[in-house]
Amino acid sequence: MRCRMGERRTIRTDYLARVEGEGAMTVRLQDGRVEHVELRIFEPPRFFEALLRGRAFTEAPDITARICGICPVAYQTSAVNALEDLCGVEVPEPIRQLRRLLYCGEWIESHALHVYMLHAPDFLGYQGAVELARDAPQAVERGLALKKTGNQVMAVVGGREIHPINVRVGGFYRAPSRGELRALVEPLERAREAAVETVRWTAGFEFPERSVECTLVALSDPGGYAIERGRIRSDSGLDIAPADYDEFFVEEHVERSTALHSHLRDGGTYLCGPLARFSLNHDQLSDTALDAAREAGLEVPCRDPFRSIVVRSVELVYACDEALRLIAAYEEPDVPAVTVEPVAGTGFGVSEAPRGLLYHRYRVDGEGTILDAKIVPPTSQNQRAIEDDLRDVVARHVELDDDALRGLCEQTIRNYDPCISCATHFLDLEVERR
Amino acid sequence: MTLRQVVVAIGNGYRRDDGAGLAVAARLRGRVPSGVELVECEQEPSRLIDACDGAAAALVVDAVASGAPAGTLHRFDASADPVPARLFRSSTHAFGVGEAIELARALGRLPARVIVYGIEGAAFDAGEGLTEPVATAVERAADAVLADICNPEGDAAHA
Numbered sequence: 001m002r003c004r005m006g007e008r009r010t011i012r013t014d015y016l017a018r019v020e021g022e023g024a025m026t027v028r029l030q031d032g033r034v035e036h037v038e039l040r041i042f043e044p045p046r047f048f049e050a051l052l053r054g055r056a057f058t059e060a061p062d063i064t065a066r067i068c069g070i071c072p073v074a075y076q077t078s079a080v081n082a083l084e085d086l087c088g089v090e091v092p093e094p095i096r097q098l099r100r101l102l103y104c105g106e107w108i109e110s111h112a113l114h115v116y117m118l119h120a121p122d123f124l125g126y127q128g129a130v131e132l133a134r135d136a137p138q139a140v141e142r143g144l145a146l147k148k149t150g151n152q153v154m155a156v157v158g159g160r161e162i163h164p165i166n167v168r169v170g171g172f173y174r175a176p177s178r179g180e181l182r183a184l185v186e187p188l189e190r191a192r193e194a195a196v197e198t199v200r201w202t203a204g205f206e207f208p209e210r211s212v213e214c215t216l217v218a219l220s221d222p223g224g225y226a227i228e229r230g231r232i233r234s235d236s237g238l239d240i241a242p243a244d245y246d247e248f249f250v251e252e253h254v255e256r257s258t259a260l261h262s263h264l265r266d267g268g269t270y271l272c273g274p275l276a277r278f279s280l281n282h283d284q285l286s287d288t289a290l291d292a293a294r295e296a297g298l299e300v301p302c303r304d305p306f307r308s309i310v311v312r313s314v315e316l317v318y319a320c321d322e323a324l325r326l327i328a329a330y331e332e333p334d335v336p337a338v339t340v341e342p343v344a345g346t347g348f349g350v351s352e353a354p355r356g357l358l359y360h361r362y363r364v365d366g367e368g369t370i371l372d373a374k375i376v377p378p379t380s381q382n383q384r385a386i387e388d389d390l391r392d393v394v395a396r397h398v399e400l401d402d403d404a405l406r407g408l409c410e411q412t413i414r415n416y417d418p419c420i421s422c423a424t425h426f427l428d429l430e431v432e433r434r
Numbered sequence: 435m436t437l438r439q440v441v442v443a444i445g446n447g448y449r450r451d452d453g454a455g456l457a458v459a460a461r462l463r464g465r466v467p468s469g470v471e472l473v474e475c476e477q478e479p480s481r482l483i484d485a486c487d488g489a490a491a492a493l494v495v496d497a498v499a500s501g502a503p504a505g506t507l508h509r510f511d512a513s514a515d516p517v518p519a520r521l522f523r524s525s526t527h528a529f530g531v532g533e534a535i536e537l538a539r540a541l542g543r544l545p546a547r548v549i550v551y552g553i554e555g556a557a558f559d560a561g562e563g564l565t566e567p568v569a570t571a572v573e574r575a576a577d578a579v580l581a582d583i584c585n586p587e588g589d590a591a592h593a
Contacts, residue, residue, distance in 0.1 A: 047448070047561060069476050117480060128533060
């Protein structure tokens with residue numbers, strides 16, 4: 001349907017009807033031109049920042065793990081990184097590797113969920129995973145099996161599948177035995193095969209040619225494909241320590257929106273997450289993951305948000321591979337955790353959540369009481385890049401009718417795997433037209 | 435032979451009334467007969483599918499927002515039919531309880547008996563603690579779940 005002169009269209013998608021003002025997309029067209037694009041897909045974790053004030057620094061991993069049901073390990077890891085940074089503690093290598101293994105479990109679980117249950121149906125013309133499962137049950141079962149393997153890793157290392165309780169400042173409450181980890185080898189080997197199959201499957205989807213031009217930001221670590229630690233780098237030459245985050249990245253309120261938008265200090269838009277990680281660090285992927293990426297025809301850098309599904313699939317292969325490598329090399333640490341005495345000051349921590357860079361900052365007094373906390377999740381950081389992409393997508397497709405345009409907008413948003421599940425566990429959808 | 439039953443409580447304890455399902459689980463702990471598994475699901479609900487694997491009956495508890503008065507306890511038999519969309523509103527954007535049940539059904543992994551309880555919430559903003567009507571409904575919901583556990587063949591709807 002073409003817009004007539006003077007016609008005004010509003011397309012709105014409410015993701016989270018139970019939460020007022022949150023999780024909604026509004027696109028307003030005036031005379032066929034994009035007048036306004038607004039996205040409220042994530043509420044910054046202000047409640048948790050307030051909850052942390054006055055609590056013991058040792059409580060931060062447990063409290064922040066509750067922010068997200070999909071990526072609790074990311075929150076725990078950024079928290080312990082920040083607090084250990086503050087207290088001048090570097091955990092022994094076996095403990096760091098165990099954290100990396102736990103994080104691999106979370107990547108597998110989260111990526112499998114997004115690739116199979118949320119994103120693939122877009123490419124295959126299904127309304128959702130339920131409809132996909134009726135026609136392609138084997139594919140959906142493969143996704144569920146992958147997800148289950150990620151959960152198993154989290155249960156063994158983290159103590160619980162969801163909101164792992166085994167993580168503490170300084171290490172773990174209990175280190176798993178070699179035998180416990182060995183039990184994960186067979187499921188992980190099967191998962192790796194399923195992940196390679198996933199790359200082949202998603203690479204066969206049809207992709208509209210698309211490229212986003214913003215700066216790509218990811219952690220980088222000379223020791224490996226950055227997950228649980230690293231310096232913050234970009235494809236335009238940024239290379240900073242986590243402590244310098246606030247100097248180079250800015251959060252600000254946007255007019256007519258309740259959301260906070262992050263941008264580079266110089267005003268530029270940036271994107272974090274799988275596309276940025278792959279583009280910056282692809283040469284550190286395992287051979288199996290690199291082979292899968294090559295076979296899939298992924299280009300470097302990869303700036304196509306639609307192809308993020310292939311990149312997530314490649315990262316699935318890597319996470320399985322890396323988990324197997326870590327298990328093979330695992331030696332039980334002498335102690336599961338090192339002692340961390342509180343130090344007055346400010347600590348900074350980052351890690352690569354499945355959706356991208358997750359930044360934590362804590363100010364703590366000499367008794368170990370948290371005075372204030374700042375948490376910037378990847379979805380908040382990507383919000384501006386998603387809006388820019390949406391604005392462009394809408395401008396290119398104004399001729400579509402409302403339903404088709406809304407569908408395209410939704411897929412555009414899903415390309416970024418926004419962490420809407422962090423807010424509540426179910427979502428709502430509504431279209432308004434006037 | 436006793437049929438294996440599983441209670442799946444879904445929720446987010448830091449979203450006020452969204453934690454109703456978890457509160458029901460807390461009430462049921464120690465009260466469910468042996469052999470009945472109690473699973474808390476604080477994550478997105480696709481985990482429900484694995485939790486139900488091999489069970490003859492699944493009793494699913496969650497908070498809902500359908501516009502009914504806060505504290506209303508809904509009960510549905512989803513063994514053969516989907517739960518009403520107006521209660522467990524679904525979308526393609528994330529996995530809701532409705533999708534998880536329908537996905538399990540599509541894959542032939544749904545237990546023969548599935549009962550879904552929805553506790554009508556009033557507040558879903560960030561924060562801890564249930565509103566008073568929901569806290570009261572949690573008690574009734576726990577009793578209703580126990581009654582269904584003890585009557586595994588029963589299918590009479592009551593709310």
